[in-house]
């Protein structure tokens with residue numbers, strides 16, 4: 001946590017500006033200066049800039065509390081959430097760019113929704129059953145340890161920071177990224193899902209999936225929710241190997 005030093009600083013923001021609806025205007029970096037306030041987040045700073053200096057500045061925020069995943073951006077070259085990043089932790093000059101790999105809406109605003117919808121459709125990111133869903137049936141109990149593991153994976157807020165920070169995702173648009181593999185692992189662990197091993201491994205066992213990952217763990221470094229992404233990769237790889245030598249079944253609680 002940053003210290004509140006109360007030292008007055010003038011912050012210089014160099015912000016990427018581009019509106020895809022006006023392709024005739026080239027992208028440029030625009031400088032804004034504001035006085036730093038105690039406990040100022042990038043969310044507060046950007047709102048102040050928009051209110052006082054340029055109402056056309058585009059960026060996304062909804063919840064302000066690292067839950068909605070809307071405010072991912074490149075902060076001095078590193079993906080981070082604007083609401084969670086305090087200016088006190090940054091130097092006087094702060095460069096802000098939109099997250100790469102996602103479609104640009106304008107300035108700092110990107111379309112993560114389209115990417116995440118495509119990813120969820122590719123991996124069938126929902127529970128697949130062979131029987132008809134019975135809405136009157138009682139919910140089946142689940143082992144506590146497995147439920148905790150699933151809950152951990154479900155903490156992903158789909159901010160896209162892990163994808164933006166991933167060297168592979170930056171050059172391979174079809175790479176599922178850490179969040180995609182985390183999503184798959186979440187359903188692989190779920191005992192209610194009745195998919196066959198082959199259908200999992202069709203999705204993950206190639207260069208677009210877990211074997212495309214070069215393992216430098218930038219995703220793990222930048223995930224604002226501290227998801228156990230390293231453990232997710234180990235789990236999927238272990239399952240892939242187990243599927244070769246056995247029926248692929250192991251205890252998901254061991255993730």
Ligand code: SF4
Nearest residue numbers: 166213214215217219
């Ligand atoms: S470990 Fe590296 S290559 Fe693999 S998903 Fe994470 S950032 Fe991308």
Ligand code: SF4
Nearest residue numbers: 156157159160162223
């Ligand atoms: S895994 Fe982490 S960094 Fe990636 S989308 Fe989810 S919360 Fe964001």
